Amino acid sequence: MLDRSPSIADDKTDWAPRGSHSSLAVVQAGDEPIAPLGTSTPDDETDRKNMSLLIQLRWTAVVGQIVTIAAVHLWLGAPLPVVPMGAVILGLVALNIASLAWMRYRFAISNHDLLVALILDVVALTAQLYLSGGVTNPFTSLYLLQVTLGAVLLDGRSSWSLVAVVFTAIIWLTEASRPLVLPEWAGDPINLRVGGMLLGFALNAVLLVVFVTRIHRNLRERDAHLASLRQHAAEQDHIVRMGLLASGAAHELGTPLASVSVILSDWRRMPALTNNRELAEDLAEMETALKRCQSIVTGILVSAGEARGEGSSPTTVAEFLEALAEEWRSARSRTTLHVVNAFGEDLPIVSDVTLKQAIFNVLDNAFEVSRYWIELLAEREGDNLVLSISDRGPGFPKDMLAQLGKPYQSSKGRAGGGLGLFLVMNVVRKLGGSMTAENLRNRGAKVKLVLPLSTLAIGQNFD
Incomplete structure (x- = not known):
């Protein structure tokens, strides 16, 4: 065909x-597509998906903290401040519920919103580390997860702001934290700390691969959508140019066709x-x-x-x-x-x-x-x-x-x-x-x- x-x-x-356009609008092929008022742009949709990923990561953190606290407190018998640490977990749960309700009525998610969400996660992690040994806690490596997510999700200025917050939190933990006391039967504290570091590294690596991969998928979908919009704008430009040429040609042809019609009528x-x-x-x-x-x-x-x-x-x-x-x-x-x-x-x-x-x-x-x-x-x-x-x-x-x-x-x-x-x-x-x-x-x-x-x-x- x-x-x-x-x-x-x-x-x-x-x-x-109903629903058809009543006029032609010239859109330059190289311009960024402009969304009409009241509609979301590809960046808005991508940031909304990324905020959903942060909420999912926070649920993962809640489950992981509950399991870790139970293992250390009940299995190893280490005296942890369970009530304050449980309060931090409840705070994360409340934050997630509030975030889900906020997203339902929020039209667009901005870079600033993502930065605030990551800072709140850093604050919660810092509170838990403060209550369980400070910088000696092997799970301090989870700070790298927050920094990596910030580098992927945020603009340059916001990423460095998050780095500054993390660096400040680590310095504060070196000066102020509650020591983590392990029972004597638990064995060599150094071996336990090394095992904890290995566990923290493995957890950090898995979370990075899972969530950064999904974030990159969101970004690829956004780029593909933007490319489609640019292609559509270029096609609209072709339509406008051809429409103008066709309309001009029709006007030019009108006069000679009318003349030929008059001549044929005379010949008749x-x-x-x-x-x-x-x-x-x-x-x-x-x-x-x-x-x-x-x-x-x-x-x-x-x-x-x-x-x-x-x-x-x-x-x-x-x-x-x-x-x-x-x-x-x-x-x-x-x-x-x-x-x-x-x-x-x-x-x-x-x-x-x-x-x-x-x-x-x-x-x-x-x-x-x-x-x-x-x-x-x-x-x-x-x-x-x-x-x-x-x-x-x-x-x-x-x-x-x-x-x-x-x-x-x-x-x-x-x-x-x-x-x-x-x-x-x-x-x-x-x-x-x-x-x-x-x-x-x-x-x-x-x-x-x-x-x-x-x-x-x-x-x-x-x-």
Whole structure:
């Protein structure tokens, strides 16, 4: 299935579907995408995911501290201040509950919020170390976990601020802490401390690998989303430029087409021409071709929003399919297109000119490689109208399927080709839908357009 490049732009008619754009907005391809007011940016979503990871790490710390205190106090018999240490654990639990409630009503998570969360974790760790031996406690290595997380999550200034807090806490612990007294039967204190250091190192390494890996995954997802937004902005820039060129060309063509129409009308009234049967047939064919050109020019202007009310009108799903099929058959082939309406209930929708042009584009692509059979299947999937166009051509090359909907992806080998499906993708996306393509098992290809009924409805609720 190959692609052609008709003129498709945004529609600005009185019957424009709900959810469609009414104007073209130029977005420079190199600019950062700007989120509308009230929406979250990729950075906001990433920081929210990272804050959730800090909360999960805090739950891990709560469980780990409970297990460690129980082991040291009950198994080794070391006299620990269980009540104050339990109060610190309860403080971490309360902090986590408050953080979850705060995130539910917080629109965006900032770098400052992450810094405060990490500082509170450092304070809790310092309190527990103060109550259990200070810097001699082998779990002081967990400070490195906080510093590493800060280096990954925070900006440079905040990272150094966290380092300063950790360094201050360690210096304070060297001067003030409650000693950890081990019972005599526990063995050599040095061996116990070495074993504790090994355990602390292992715990530190595992937590670093688990949480830093997940943080990096969040960052990769953010970068991929930003790349997608930049690609979308570049595609919108292509759309705007082509729309402007098409609109300008339509205006320029309007005058000579009108002149040709006047001349043909004059010739129609000349006996020398009308009495000649062959010339009369030629004149009729010229008038038909002229009307076709004028219809194309009008369609371009309607799509660009310069001929309000001429391009869209209320209809139903069945009427829309019948009118679309009849118009395509009259212009291309009477026997090629087979329409199957499996939609079910005939719902009222808007006959949108840009959507019709997009479907024509896919049908034209199929017709170029499958002259004798094309199927247009209409189905309903939930609250979506699904249009599937199948052909019996050679199918899509694998590299084109991987780059579906991107500009200049064509198997025709023409310079500047490959804009047809790119335009279709953008039209469908502006209506809130999606486009996919696949090669059929035996022969041919299928392009599927999924369109939300809510954007095509006329005051209807399809919930």
